[in-house]
Amino acid sequence: VFDNGDSRGMEQPALPSMKYSRAVVYKIDQNKMTIQQVWEYGKQRGSDWFSAVTSLTEYQKDKDSIVVYSATAGMQFDLSKGVPVGDPAPELLEFKWGSTTPSFQLKFTGTGIGYQAMPLSLEKAFDKNNKK
Numbered sequence: 001v002f003d004n005g006d007s008r009g010m011e012q013p014a015l016p017s018m019k020y021s022r023a024v025v026y027k028i029d030q031n032k033m034t035i036q037q038v039w040e041y042g043k044q045r046g047s048d049w050f051s052a053v054t055s056l057t058e059y060q061k062d063k064d065s066i067v068v069y070s071a072t073a074g075m076q077f078d079l080s081k082g083v084p085v086g087d088p089a090p091e092l093l094e095f096k097w098g099s100t101t102p103s104f105q106l107k108f109t110g111t112g113i114g115y116q117a118m119p120l121s122l123e124k125a126f127d128k129n130n131k132k
Contacts, residue, residue, distance in 0.1 A: 001026065002055040002068070003042075016076050019050045023057035023068040041068065041093075041100050049073045049091070054116045062121075064097045069117035090114030 005021045006012075013019050022042030026035050042049055051070040058067050074089035090111065094104040108114060 002051075002057040002070075004052050004055060005050060006052050017047045020046050021049055021051045021055065021070060021073075023066065025057070025059065025066065039066070039098065039100075041095065042070075047076065050076070051090075054114070056117055058119055059097075060094075060119055063094075065103070066095045066097065067117075067119045068093045068095070069114070071114040071116065088114065090117075092117055 001024045003022050003024050005019050020043050022040055024037060025039040027038050028035050049070055051072045054071045056067070056069040059065075060067055068091075070091045070093075072088045073091050074086055076085045087109070088111075090108045092104075092106040092108075093102040095101070096103050
C-alpha cells in the first residue's frame with residue numbers, strides 16, 4: 001500500500017513539514033480477521049519524500065522485490081497561499097524483499113509532476129502467445 005500521509009488518522013498534521021509518505025506491506029489473515037504490518041519505507045525520509053498523489057507500492061513475485069513510486073516527492077504546499085513550493089522530483093525505487101535500503105533508485109528532476117508508474121514484464125507484453 002502507498003500511504004500518502006495526507007490525513008493519516010483522519011486528521012491533518014499541524015504543519016506541512018510534519019507530513020510524510022510511506023510504502024507499507026501488510027499481512028492479512030482473513031480467517032482470523034487480523035492485519036499485521038510487516039514492512040515499511042518512507043517515514044525516515046520525512047516531508048522531503050511526501051507524495052500526496054498517484055503513487056504506487058507493488059510486490060513483484062518473480063523478483064521477490066517491492067517496487068515503489070513516489071509521484072510528487074520534493075514538492076510541498078504553502079497552505080496560507082494555496083500554492084506549491086519546490087519542484088517535484090518523482091522517484092522509482094525497488095527493494096529486495098525485507099530490505100529497507102533500495103537496490104535501485106531513479107530520481108526524475110526537471111520533469112514536473114509524475115503521474116503514475118506501473119511495473120510490467122516486456123516479455124509478457126510482447127509475447128503473442130500470452131492471452132493475459
